[in-house]
Amino acid sequence: SAPPRSVGDARLPLRPELADEVPYGAPQLDVPVLLNVNENPHAPSEAVVATIAREVAAAARGLHRYPDRDFTALREDLAAYLGRESGVRLAAEQVWAANGSNEVMLHLLQAFGGPGRTAVSFAPTYSMYPEYARDTHTRWVTGRRAEDFTLDVEVAVATIERERPSVVLLASPNNPTGTALPLAMVEAVLEAAARVEVADAPEAGGRRAGAVVVVDEAYAEFRRPGTPSALELLADHPNLAVSRTMSKAFAAAGLRLGYLAGSKPLVDALRVVRLPYHLSAVTQAAARGALAHHDELLAQVQSLRAERDALVAWLRAQTSRGAGLRVADSDANFVLFGTFDDRHAVWQGLLDRGVLIRETGPEGWLRVSVGTPDETAAFRDALTDVLTELE
Numbered sequence: 001s002a003p004p005r006s007v008g009d010a011r012l013p014l015r016p017e018l019a020d021e022v023p024y025g026a027p028q029l030d031v032p033v034l035l036n037v038n039e040n041p042h043a044p045s046e047a048v049v050a051t052i053a054r055e056v057a058a059a060a061r062g063l064h065r066y067p068d069r070d071f072t073a074l075r076e077d078l079a080a081y082l083g084r085e086s087g088v089r090l091a092a093e094q095v096w097a098a099n100g101s102n103e104v105m106l107h108l109l110q111a112f113g114g115p116g117r118t119a120v121s122f123a124p125t126y127s128m129y130p131e132y133a134r135d136t137h138t139r140w141v142t143g144r145r146a147e148d149f150t151l152d153v154e155v156a157v158a159t160i161e162r163e164r165p166s167v168v169l170l171a172s173p174n175n176p177t178g179t180a181l182p183l184a185m186v187e188a189v190l191e192a193a194a195r196v197e198v199a200d201a202p203e204a205g206g207r208r209a210g211a212v213v214v215v216d217e218a219y220a221e222f223r224r225p226g227t228p229s230a231l232e233l234l235a236d237h238p239n240l241a242v243s244r245t246m247s248k249a250f251a252a253a254g255l256r257l258g259y260l261a262g263s264k265p266l267v268d269a270l271r272v273v274r275l276p277y278h279l280s281a282v283t284q285a286a287a288r289g290a291l292a293h294h295d296e297l298l299a300q301v302q303s304l305r306a307e308r309d310a311l312v313a314w315l316r317a318q319t320s321r322g323a324g325l326r327v328a329d330s331d332a333n334f335v336l337f338g339t340f341d342d343r344h345a346v347w348q349g350l351l352d353r354g355v356l357i358r359e360t361g362p363e364g365w366l367r368v369s370v371g372t373p374d375e376t377a378a379f380r381d382a383l384t385d386v387l388t389e390l391e
């Protein structure tokens, strides 16, 4: 496909800061092995398809009416699922959802960012974050992650104290590195964020409200045993939002259902900025259908985790021009590996062999999603070939 062109057109009164922008998105190429956008490689089973079809048929009978604006039944199901998955009990009013976690995070920036305000994150991280900031006229600042792709807590706290953001975004497990943050690091950020007094925020007890911290746990279900979820910190931190998605663990990227857990006041703020009826009756029904199969889907996540660990081990045993490959520890369904003098040549070599991965992350690194065993085998064969050719 042709690379996207910038959207500037002299006949349209486009906002000047959008003139050189291109629509976000990885190339959608027609290639046999797609390991580039961290999807779940397993299509829903016939049992999942049958439940979704039944739920959607029931919803279709009421499509002449607008859907439940507050998607109460879905929020109850999501709260129950999070309780089972993480052991943290949540009320339905503490859960929010939208069309993908991208929209959930846009809602957060709409409510808590805005003109005159700042959002902070730490790179390398998910490349959509600056777009939420741009689209809500929020000033955007990135600090750096540590060498091992976790946070350098001193740098993070100093950045927050200096920039005085109203929103801090942390991905854990992080994309594109796969890194999960220890809870102590998240707590240090939460405390620094709570101390910031946001200049135009409401005041209580003689001080202004602090920043909201968003922990983006899109890949949480893939975390390794012993890695806790930031959901565990919710009870003590009203300024925390933990974002999740059905796109990865639930094998439902096409469904577009992201959600978050937070304090009730935080969720109530999001209800103000959402469009009316933003979650269609069809989406609500299909999501509930998929959630009913959480046991089966989480068993599949278990096998993807094993596949991921095997891929990390295999990559660590490979060499490129005499040097061993570097591979980031991964708590996600993808692996960041490198480093290559010419990563584009490696990416292209794989594509020539029918395997599409992602050229992203710090210079010299590449990211590959965990596929089915056959797809991962195709990737290993292609990479072996490419590295031999480039010797």
Ligand code: PMP
Binding pocket: 037, 038, 099, 100, 101, 102, 103, 126, 171, 174, 175, 216, 218, 244, 245, 246, 247, 253, 256, 257, 258
């Ligand atoms: N957060 C992270 C870290 C991601 O990698 C992605 C998807 N690539 C998302 C959020 C958005 O996912 P979705 O909108 O499908 O829920």
